[in-house]
């Protein structure tokens with residue numbers, strides 16, 4: 001594997017398959033529903049076949065690495081905490097662990113989850129029965145939530161790249177509570193570039209804050225950034 005391929009693999013598992021799905025979408029061979037179906041066909045069996053809670057959330061490391069890769073999200077939480085929606089909750093492991101790390105930092109969050117995969121959402125309910133009525137199955141890009149949330153966390157790779165502007169606008173207008181915070185991440189990105197953040201800034205959003213942590217690949221960092229709805233536009 002050459003250096004570029006190794007970097008791409010470290011940034012995103014299944015990157016070759018995801019690239020092919022994105023090419024099919026760009027060429028008009030599949031529509032948005034087809035894009036979601038193809039991505040789900042890739043990740044759902046892999047997550048469901050995972051033999052530990054991290055693998056069932058798409059992470060290949062041990063518990064210590066999960067913490068290094070995800071605990072930076074505590075930096076993104078407002079000190080007052082509040083309701084926290086994990087968009088793409090998979091088996092609910094981030095809902096669970098982030099709630100504990102936040103509590104250790106003196107921040108109380110109430111976790112909620114949504115996943116486009118009915119099977120993964122059911123796994124989350126099975127593993128966290130106390131939260132069963134807080135975990136929904138839906139495509140976040142077209143979801144009318146039964147309530148709003150103080151903090152909404154998402155990845156931007158949950159929709160085809162050309163749909164990201166509409167997706168962000170939908171999360172901010174229809175899912176986030178007034179005065180709430182939209183958190184993007186954790187994603188893997190080159191340490192010396194702010195590619196995703198600049199794309200979101202270019203849409204006219206003001207980035208209210210950012211955080212990062214050391215990634216096992218020397219060229220990459222784990223990153224997250226956030227937009228506060230009160231001053232979302234720059």
Ligand SMILES: C[S@@+](CC[C@H](N)C(=O)[O-])C[C@H]1O[C@@H](n2cnc3c(N)ncnc32)[C@H](O)[C@@H]1O
Nearest residue numbers: 057058088089090094115116117138139140158
């Ligand atoms: C990498 S896992 C994230 C697990 C965990 N939330 C985390 O941050 O580590 C991504 C999850 O997002 C879900 N997902 C992808 N697109 C989605 C969409 N449009 N709406 C809701 N969930 C989506 C996938 O089914 C998958 O379970």
